[in-house]
Structures are given as C-alpha cells and as structure tokens.
Amino acid sequence: MDNASENSTALFEESVWYITSTSIAMISLAICTILGNIFVVHAVFANKALRIVPNFFIVSLAIADMLVAVLVMPFHISTNITGTWVFGQVVCQIWLTSDVFLCTASILNLCVIALDRYWAIHDPIKYAQKRTIKRVLLMIGISWTLSGLISIPPIFGWGGDDSENVYDHNVRSCTLSSDKGYVLYSACGSFYIPLAVMTFLYVHIYIATQRRLRQRTKAVNKTKLAMMNSSKLKPNSTGGLTKKERHESESTNEEANDSNNIGCKNDLASSSSIEEKSKPSSEATTPALKVKNGRTRNGSCLSKRNSVKRNRQLDIARQTRNGSNMTNIFEERQKISLSKERKAARTLAIIMVTFVICWIPFFLMYLILPFCDSCTHPGIKVEVLFVWLGYLNSTLNPIIYTVFNMEFRKAFTGIIQRCRGKVTGRSGLFRTYV
Incomplete structure (x- = not known):
C-alpha cells in the first residue's frame, strides 16, 4: 500500500513538473512569436526605408506567424494544462481549421519568398520592372487562397466526422483528422509540395550565388593584378x-x-x-x-x-x-561585396535547414500513422513536442528574415530605444544606401 502511494505521489509530482515546465515554455514561445512578428510589421510600416515592395512578403509572413501565436497556441497551452479539450466541438472544428490554415499560410509565404528571390537573382533587370505592388499582392493573395483551400474541406465533412476522432466526446479530445484521403491531401499541400518547390528554388539560388561568388573572386584577383601592374606605370x-x-x-x-x-x-x-x-x-x-x-x-x-x-x-x-x-x-570594397555574397548564401542554408528541422518531424508522423497499421503512436509527449517544434518556425522566421538585414536591425534598435524612452527626434530616421 505504501509503495503504491509513493508511486502515485511520484507520478503526480512528475506530471506537475512536466505540465509546469512545458506550459512555461509554450507561453514564452507564444509571447516571443507575437512580439517578434509585431516588431517586423511595425518596422516596415514605421520606417520609410523598409517600405519597399519585396518587404510585403515579409509582412505577410509575419502576419501569418503572429496569428498562429494568437489564435492557435493559446488553445494548445490550455489543453496542455487541463489535459482535456474544454471548449466544445464547434470551437474544436474552428481551432483545427485555423491551425491548418495559418500554418499552411506561413509555409506557403516562405515558398512565395523563395520564388521571389529566385526570379530576382536569375532575371534581375526584367523582374525588377515586373515586381510591382499589384503583382506582389497577387502572389500573396494566391498563397493565402491556397491555404484556405487546404484547410476548409473538413468544415464540409471531408475528414471531419466523429468517426475519425476529430472531437471525441468521451475523453474530450480535439485532434486532427486521420482520414487517409484528407491526410494525403493536406500533408502534400501544406508541406511536401512547398518543401519540394523551396528545395528546388533554394538549391538553384545557392548554385547561382556560389557561381557568382567564384566569378566575383576571379574578377577581383584579375583587377587587383591589373591595378598592381598599372601602378608601376601609372600609380x-x-x-x-x-x-x-x-x-x-x-x-x-x-x-x-x-x-x-x-x-x-x-x-x-x-x-x-x-x-x-x-x-x-x-x-x-x-x-x-x-x-x-x-x-x-x-x-x-x-x-x-x-x-x-x-x-x-x-x-x-x-x-x-x-x-x-x-x-x-578597391580591395576593401571588394571584400565587403564578397562578404555580402557569402552571407546571402549562409542565410539561404539557414532558412532551409530551419524549415526542415521544424516541420518534417510532425509531417512525417502525420502522414505515416494513418497508412501504417503496424506503427504505434509515439505518445502524447512526443506528439506535443513535434507540434510545438513546427510552431517554433513561426518564432524563428522574423529572426531569420530580418536580423540578417541591417535596416531591420536598425529599425528594431529604434523600436527598443523608443520603448525605453531613450530616443531622440532623429534617431528613428534611417536611409538605405544601395
């Protein structure tokens, strides 16, 4: 009897420790996601230097990530604390639709940004003329529309009935549909197709960047040699x-x-x-x-x-x-230019590695379990870890896409200084010199 009581106490203490630590981590992640993406949106609209057409993609991505933190994460935190879904079937359906819609919108916005960069590096002159506000807004609108087409079907009954355990009245749980058709449709539309597109685009961008880097290095060496030779004749x-x-x-x-x-x-x-x-x-x-x-x-x-x-x-x-x-x-300018090229290549690698690490565990589990009868569920803790690893991508996006940009860093510094009351009348003005 004493052993059973001790085991029960130990399990209770472990459960309390797990719920407390995970809830604190989830709340911290949600707050960081909201603040980071608010900073991005505010920086673009408050600074004239950042109000350029390509940054509209960054704003769209920040809005999607911020809505993930506002509309999706809190319900997950509540379920983690209480252990059950306490909001009913209707809210469960809305929450699952919002989850799929906003996470897909975030991923598709990443895909649109990759497409924009691909066109910009392969046909910079013509694409600079084609990259109008109307065209950018159209691309953003398409990404959000596709996200809606992927998330809406369960509302009309596809993969959303009770037999597929979307909402279980008995245990009061709210989970994604396990209907094989919808799982395949949503997984491919939300992740695997965008992953293939982004991989293709970023590989070609990386190759083009490395090729240009090698050409620039050769040109620098030739020019340097020519200047050294000419300095003997004409200093x-x-x-x-x-x-x-x-x-x-x-x-x-x-x-x-x-x-x-x-x-x-x-x-x-x-x-x-x-x-x-x-x-x-x-x-x-x-x-x-x-x-x-x-x-x-x-x-x-x-x-x-x-x-x-x-x-x-x-x-x-x-x-x-x-x-x-x-x-x-001349050497100093060329070093700066080559440094920017290398930094751009590193940024591309960071974008792809972060995206894959954050999302592929969840989507592998999401796609494999319905089609593998012999596979066992990894457990609620592992599932929660994979889900929040995907949400982590919404936290890291504003860091990856803005911190590497000098103008965004200046804007963030200005926002922080204004919040701390240490800003002058001119410290918020920035200019971009290209």
Missing part, C-alpha cells in the same frame, strides 16, 4: 604620370637644372667680369668681395638644384602613395 589615374611622361618630366627637370647651372655660371662670370672692370685701386678688398659674391651665387645655384630634386622625389612618393590608396580602397 594614380587622376594625378599620376605614365612611364613616358615621368621620363619626359625627369628630362625636363634635368634640363631645367642644367639651365639653372648654366645661368648660375653665366651670372657668376658676368659678375666677375664687371668686378674686374670696375676693380678699385685697393687690391686687398677685391678678392674678398669676389669670393663673397661667388659664394652667394653658388649657394643660390645649389638651392635651386636641391629644390628641383626634392620636388621630383615628392612627386614620385605622392604618386606611389595615391596608387596604394586606390588599391586599398
């Missing part, structure tokens, strides 16, 4: 001299130097002859005056030669320095 394209011009300049400087020397010698000779003609009777003072005048003339000549030589050296040093600065600026 500065604006103020430098070619080899021929520099030779002519040096020749001119030498000629000027020679002419200065000749002029100095002529001046010295003429000065000497004048002094000889006008030589006074006193011989003691004449040599001193002659030497003094000669030293003055020679000092002036040396000063002119040194000035020409020093100017030529400064000119060469300035040309070399300017050429080096141009090369450094």
Whole structure:
C-alpha cells in the first residue's frame, strides 16, 4: 500500500513538473512569436526605408506567424494544462481549421519568398520592372487562397466526422483528422509540395550565388593584378604620370637644372667680369668681395638644384602613395561585396535547414500513422513536442528574415530605444544606401 502511494505521489509530482515546465515554455514561445512578428510589421510600416515592395512578403509572413501565436497556441497551452479539450466541438472544428490554415499560410509565404528571390537573382533587370505592388499582392493573395483551400474541406465533412476522432466526446479530445484521403491531401499541400518547390528554388539560388561568388573572386584577383601592374606605370589615374611622361618630366627637370647651372655660371662670370672692370685701386678688398659674391651665387645655384630634386622625389612618393590608396580602397570594397555574397548564401542554408528541422518531424508522423497499421503512436509527449517544434518556425522566421538585414536591425534598435524612452527626434530616421 505504501509503495503504491509513493508511486502515485511520484507520478503526480512528475506530471506537475512536466505540465509546469512545458506550459512555461509554450507561453514564452507564444509571447516571443507575437512580439517578434509585431516588431517586423511595425518596422516596415514605421520606417520609410523598409517600405519597399519585396518587404510585403515579409509582412505577410509575419502576419501569418503572429496569428498562429494568437489564435492557435493559446488553445494548445490550455489543453496542455487541463489535459482535456474544454471548449466544445464547434470551437474544436474552428481551432483545427485555423491551425491548418495559418500554418499552411506561413509555409506557403516562405515558398512565395523563395520564388521571389529566385526570379530576382536569375532575371534581375526584367523582374525588377515586373515586381510591382499589384503583382506582389497577387502572389500573396494566391498563397493565402491556397491555404484556405487546404484547410476548409473538413468544415464540409471531408475528414471531419466523429468517426475519425476529430472531437471525441468521451475523453474530450480535439485532434486532427486521420482520414487517409484528407491526410494525403493536406500533408502534400501544406508541406511536401512547398518543401519540394523551396528545395528546388533554394538549391538553384545557392548554385547561382556560389557561381557568382567564384566569378566575383576571379574578377577581383584579375583587377587587383591589373591595378598592381598599372601602378608601376601609372600609380594614380587622376594625378599620376605614365612611364613616358615621368621620363619626359625627369628630362625636363634635368634640363631645367642644367639651365639653372648654366645661368648660375653665366651670372657668376658676368659678375666677375664687371668686378674686374670696375676693380678699385685697393687690391686687398677685391678678392674678398669676389669670393663673397661667388659664394652667394653658388649657394643660390645649389638651392635651386636641391629644390628641383626634392620636388621630383615628392612627386614620385605622392604618386606611389595615391596608387596604394586606390588599391586599398578597391580591395576593401571588394571584400565587403564578397562578404555580402557569402552571407546571402549562409542565410539561404539557414532558412532551409530551419524549415526542415521544424516541420518534417510532425509531417512525417502525420502522414505515416494513418497508412501504417503496424506503427504505434509515439505518445502524447512526443506528439506535443513535434507540434510545438513546427510552431517554433513561426518564432524563428522574423529572426531569420530580418536580423540578417541591417535596416531591420536598425529599425528594431529604434523600436527598443523608443520603448525605453531613450530616443531622440532623429534617431528613428534611417536611409538605405544601395
């Protein structure tokens, strides 16, 4: 009797611990999902730099994810706490329809974003002209319409009758339909077809990005080599001299130097002859005056030669320095460009890996169980884990699609500063420089 009582107490404590920990995690996830997607929507509409046509896809995705947290997650949290569905059959039907509709809308919006990026990278010039507000809204409308077509059939009786355990009055449970036809239809429409489309698009985008990255790297190396070679002949394209011009300049400087020397010698000779003609009777003072005048003339000549030589050296040093600065600026810009290309490729990989990890466990279980008679249910805890792993994708979407964007990061920083009361009149203004 004591052993049974101890086991019952242990199971109760374990159950309380499980319900408490999972409920706290679910509530935290729902709050983060709501706040993150509100930030995204507010950032786009509050900042002029972000109110561009491609970001309408991000807004549509954020709205779908936010509605998942507002209309779907709370009922799951309530069921996790109470252990039963307490809202009745009608609300159960509405909740299941909303669950399928909003999760499918989130996934199809991801698919539309992938399609938009595919067209943008494969035909950037023509697609930039075709990417109008009307076209973007049409694509968004199609994604939401398809989501409705996938979620509505149970309302009209397909896969929604009591025999398929959508709502069980006895145990008061509300679960998705296990009708094989509807399971196959909804699983393919909500996940497997979008997964195939996104895989195809992102693989081709990744290949195109890597190819462009290799081409850009080769072009950078060729341009760098050409600039290094040209810097030997022409260090500065604006103020430098070619080899021929520099030779002519040096020749001119030498000629000027020679002419200065000749002029100095002529001046010295003429000065000497004048002094000889006008030589006074006193011989003691004449040599001193002659030497003094000669030293003055020679000092002036040396000063002119040194000035020409020093100017030529400064000119060469300035040309070399300017050429080096141009090369450094070019290399820095190319590094930034290549870094953006690599970051874009990494973002694509993160998008696909996150999407697959979050959703494939649930949809594998959802598709396999109705068609596999020998398979056993993994348990309510595993099912809850798989369902909330799919919901986690709605939490991560605003992070993946915005945090990697500098303008969104600035907008988020501005929102946080305004909430904390640390914003000035100009801190909320951002501009995009492309």
